[in-house]
Amino acid sequence: LRANGRANNQQIAETLGLTATTVSTRIRRMEDANQLRVVAVSDFSAHGFNVLLRISVSVDGRPASDVANELAALPEVVAAHMVTGGYDIDMLVALHDFDDLSDFLLDKLSGVHGIRTLTPAIVVDIIKYQFDVAPIEGKA
Structure with missing residues (x-):
């Protein structure tokens, strides 16, 4: 997500050699624990x-x-x-x-x-x- 904030779970899964379900679960867990927040970053x-x-x-x-x-x-x-x-x-x-x-x-x-x-x-x-x-x- 850091490299491409628009990547979907399937794309991330393919990159990491995981299933899309595993990626989704991990992202949700990190969001729930306030370890991850996906935001848009604009250029000054x-x-x-x-x-x-x-x-x-x-x-x-x-x-x-x-x-x-x-x-x-x-x-x-x-x-x-x-x-x-x-x-x-x-x-x-x-x-x-x-x-x-x-x-x-x-x-x-x-x-x-x-x-x-x-x-x-x-x-x-x-x-x-x-x-x-x-x-x-x-x-x-």
Whole structure:
């Protein structure tokens, strides 16, 4: 499914040397256990998002989790993480253009109470974008 999300159970079964029933049962079991979710993944630039921005955030005067939840609620934020190290929050932001960048940094983020510092970094090239969270490893 990772290689071809549109593959049907029969195609997967043929590739793996299993029956379609076995594949169906395993997929259903993984879905029921919340180990697998089949979703469509869209391309940023295909939807007009030409500015991808990583922003590291330091928080002061408010719980970092509250700030992170408020930031995550912004539609431009496609990922937000609580992190260890020099920052409290790391987020990925998708914007249409540099006018949106200015509006986002100066208007939206300035209204979020508790942000001490922001360290934005514009993504200049995506080397790897693996949207599945957990790697699937085969058993020996």
